[in-house]
Amino acid sequence: xxxxxxxxxxxxxxxxxxxxxxxxxxxxxxxxxxxxxxxxxxxxxxxxxxxxxxxxxxxxxxxxxxxxxxxxxxxxxxxxxxxxxxxxxxxxxxxxxxxxxxxxxxxxxxxxxxxxxxxxxxxxxxxxxxxxxxxxxxxxxxxxxxxxxxxxxxxxxxxxxxxxxxxxxxxxxxxxxxxxxxxxxxxxxxxxxxxxxxxxxxxxxxxxxx
Amino acid sequence: xxxxxxxxxxxxxxxxxxxxxxxxxxxxxxxxxxxxxxxxxxxxxxxxxxxxxxxxxxxxxxxxxxxxxxxxxxxxxxxxxxxxxxxxxxxxxxxxxxxxxxxxxxxxxxxxxxxxxxxxxx
Numbered sequence: 001x002x003x004x005x006x007x008x009x010x011x012x013x014x015x016x017x018x019x020x021x022x023x024x025x026x027x028x029x030x031x032x033x034x035x036x037x038x039x040x041x042x043x044x045x046x047x048x049x050x051x052x053x054x055x056x057x058x059x060x061x062x063x064x065x066x067x068x069x070x071x072x073x074x075x076x077x078x079x080x081x082x083x084x085x086x087x088x089x090x091x092x093x094x095x096x097x098x099x100x101x102x103x104x105x106x107x108x109x110x111x112x113x114x115x116x117x118x119x120x121x122x123x124x125x126x127x128x129x130x131x132x133x134x135x136x137x138x139x140x141x142x143x144x145x146x147x148x149x150x151x152x153x154x155x156x157x158x159x160x161x162x163x164x165x166x167x168x169x170x171x172x173x174x175x176x177x178x179x180x181x182x183x184x185x186x187x188x189x190x191x192x193x194x195x196x197x198x199x200x201x202x203x204x205x206x207x208x209x210x
Numbered sequence: 211x212x213x214x215x216x217x218x219x220x221x222x223x224x225x226x227x228x229x230x231x232x233x234x235x236x237x238x239x240x241x242x243x244x245x246x247x248x249x250x251x252x253x254x255x256x257x258x259x260x261x262x263x264x265x266x267x268x269x270x271x272x273x274x275x276x277x278x279x280x281x282x283x284x285x286x287x288x289x290x291x292x293x294x295x296x297x298x299x300x301x302x303x304x305x306x307x308x309x310x311x312x313x314x315x316x317x318x319x320x321x322x323x324x325x326x327x328x329x330x331x332x
Binding site (some may be wrong): 029 | 221224227229274281289298316
């Protein structure tokens with residue numbers, strides 16, 4: 001059995017060249033096969049006394065000892081591990097996918113953000129309020145009317161990357177936006193801060209030219 | 211004895227295992243280090259899991275929710291006196307001087323503790 005497992009580990013290395021496959025055999029006759037792929041870890045344990053256990057390892061499981069898939073049949077267990085490892089998808093780092101800004105006057109805010117170069121379309125879902133939405137490099141930025149009629153709480157700071165901070169700030173200032181921080185170079189690139197019509201600070205930045 | 215009123219979620223029990231293990235005296239050798247880990251894990255589970263221990267550990271398909279120390283089947287002694295062990299989710303290396311390193315197979319080292327320093331070199 002150990003020889004079969006050893007050969008199976010080699011097969012997996014060939015089938016999944018982007019995976020790290022580690023095989024450990026023990027004097028007891030037991031063996032452990034770990035497959036690391038796309039940030040996921042899959043294990044197949046073999047013990048002569050209990051057979052095979054196959055599972056994915058998660059951070060939150062401590063020293064739990066059970067396996068979701070158990071069999072005494074090598075072919076079935078190896079198929080299960082192969083299936084798990086082959087189906088693994090890369091873990092994607094979290095990213096912002098949606099920002100909703102509540103504005104006292106969404107038409108006025110739309111003009112402000114369009115001055116920055118954004119392009120909105122109007123949307124209304126069933127009985128919800130009319131709002132404006134804009135797709136920004138895989139994220140969605142939306143302007144919703146504030147229900148309270150009072151200025152939105154200043155607990156949000158938005159940042160937009162543009163090709164020229166200086167030109168964007170010039171356009172916004174011409175349109176009446178208050179300047180909070182004038183354009184200047186920083187370790188993170190050239191940046192400036194203005195306020196939108198509701199007083200939200202809006203950072204505008206671009207990489208420092210090489 | 212099971213005492214559900216004292217049960218703690220698994221994450222808290224694991225932290226308690228590492229806290230108690232760190233507070234113990236340095237292990238004198240690999241066997242001592244493995245015993246410290248096993249005894250500490252079982253003591254925490256006895257006190258805080260609310261799940262009675264099964265002996266031997268339950269079969270792989272039996273989920274009782276209790277954490278178990280490395281099983282003897284998956285322990286190997288190295289020529290230099292170290293012990294390496296594996297569980298479903300961890301790799302455990304205990305040096306000949308009792309130093310303990312526990313790595314989660316997902317990557318991070320979860321626990322590290324120095325062993326007794328060698329003092330007899332001459």
